[in-house]
Amino acid sequence: MTMNSTPEAAPMPRHRSVQVMVGRVPVGGGAPIVVQSMTNTDTADIAGTVAQVAALARAGSELVRITVDRDEAAAAVPHIKERLVRIGVDVPIVGDFHYIGHKLLADHPACAQALDKYRINPGNVGFKDKKDRQFSAIVETAIRYGKPVRIGANWGSLDQELLTHLMDLNARSAAPIEARAVTREAMVQSALLSAQRAEEIGLPRDRIILSAKVSAVQDLIAVYAEMARRSDYALHLGLTEAGMGSKGIVASSAAMGVLLQQGIGDTIRVSLTPEPGGDRTVEVTVAQELLQTMGFRTFVPLVAACPGCGRTTSTTFQELARDIQDFIRTSMPEWKTRYPGVEGLNVAVMGCIVNGPGESKHADIGISLPGTGEQPTAPVFIDGHKAATLRGPTLMADFKQLVIDYIERRFGSDAGRTAAE
Numbered sequence: 001m002t003m004n005s006t007p008e009a010a011p012m013p014r015h016r017s018v019q020v021m022v023g024r025v026p027v028g029g030g031a032p033i034v035v036q037s038m039t040n041t042d043t044a045d046i047a048g049t050v051a052q053v054a055a056l057a058r059a060g061s062e063l064v065r066i067t068v069d070r071d072e073a074a075a076a077v078p079h080i081k082e083r084l085v086r087i088g089v090d091v092p093i094v095g096d097f098h099y100i101g102h103k104l105l106a107d108h109p110a111c112a113q114a115l116d117k118y119r120i121n122p123g124n125v126g127f128k129d130k131k132d133r134q135f136s137a138i139v140e141t142a143i144r145y146g147k148p149v150r151i152g153a154n155w156g157s158l159d160q161e162l163l164t165h166l167m168d169l170n171a172r173s174a175a176p177i178e179a180r181a182v183t184r185e186a187m188v189q190s191a192l193l194s195a196q197r198a199e200e201i202g203l204p205r206d207r208i209i210l211s212a213k214v215s216a217v218q219d220l221i222a223v224y225a226e227m228a229r230r231s232d233y234a235l236h237l238g239l240t241e242a243g244m245g246s247k248g249i250v251a252s253s254a255a256m257g258v259l260l261q262q263g264i265g266d267t268i269r270v271s272l273t274p275e276p277g278g279d280r281t282v283e284v285t286v287a288q289e290l291l292q293t294m295g296f297r298t299f300v301p302l303v304a305a306c307p308g309c310g311r312t313t314s315t316t317f318q319e320l321a322r323d324i325q326d327f328i329r330t331s332m333p334e335w336k337t338r339y340p341g342v343e344g345l346n347v348a349v350m351g352c353i354v355n356g357p358g359e360s361k362h363a364d365i366g367i368s369l370p371g372t373g374e375q376p377t378a379p380v381f382i383d384g385h386k387a388a389t390l391r392g393p394t395l396m397a398d399f400k401q402l403v404i405d406y407i408e409r410r411f412g413s414d415a416g417r418t419a420a421e
Contacts, residue, residue, distance in 0.1 A: 023092030028234030034267035036063035043073035059281035092116035102137035213240035301345035317351035339411035
């Protein structure tokens, strides 16, 4: 056992939830926390949607949600599914329905059959006397086709009837609470009451996933803690309208990190606003890194790198860290099949003598590059022991080759045979 394999403090026990099968993917019931994402293409654009679903799946998204908002989109769904299967992408597809989901599912049975899960919002599935009828229609369709349903309440489209009712009760209370707390309670009740109604109609408990998304960190933590306390439904986590760039990443990580550490959450999405023309797969990478950093799952080898300081005026270690990280992530689709267990690899790329040798020894393979004023040599440590010293213009290529050799030796087929013998 190498030093880096020492287990960290364990998180709290997972929230006891019923397991739901979404296509081939188990959600809840102690299964690994599932990463999901959503396309931002027009679903009626079959080629564009297929390309983005495939990119998200190859980046590691285990469920992908698509918008089904009109007839053209619903008609496209079975063709999207067929094309994905043809190119070898078998990721489960979730249909996102608002306002007219009942009609689209009824008018397009091929869409209802092709989707692996339906997502409905109790705040806009129907209004007044139409609400229960239209909600029931979607649930009955899910029952007919054997599909699970995510009942997803949302802060921005909360059931106003329910909210008004709770606000009125609070106003008449002898000890009223603040309006924000009433709104949180409305979110929880909207999800739980809708799930209860779905069960009354006949949808089994093991086909129901709940979510209650808000855009503020403390609200999200409070709402999900209460949902977990009151129910055993599988829970989907996500901070809605998280924002762009570092703001969205930090907010999502802070909110979901607290809940995950408390054992709450069976599937997650990091709802990042992409830069114009930006890469949609970034949200998948962030979700994976959140789960891996917290020790819940392992997706890709970790690359540790120092932040740099006045001792590291050269950019060599930054360039090498970036190149190694990009190289690993690009290679992972192939490595997963060729090198079982490679996702647990730890690599260190350090920039000077202060922490470089020590951190490199803790990694499976690490390099300590020379800082400002240090000798132009770079010791490489493998499994805690100095294995080589690199120098010169080929240093970066030489270290990359050492990483490849290490992976082949430790995780390749020969390594598996040796271990078996």
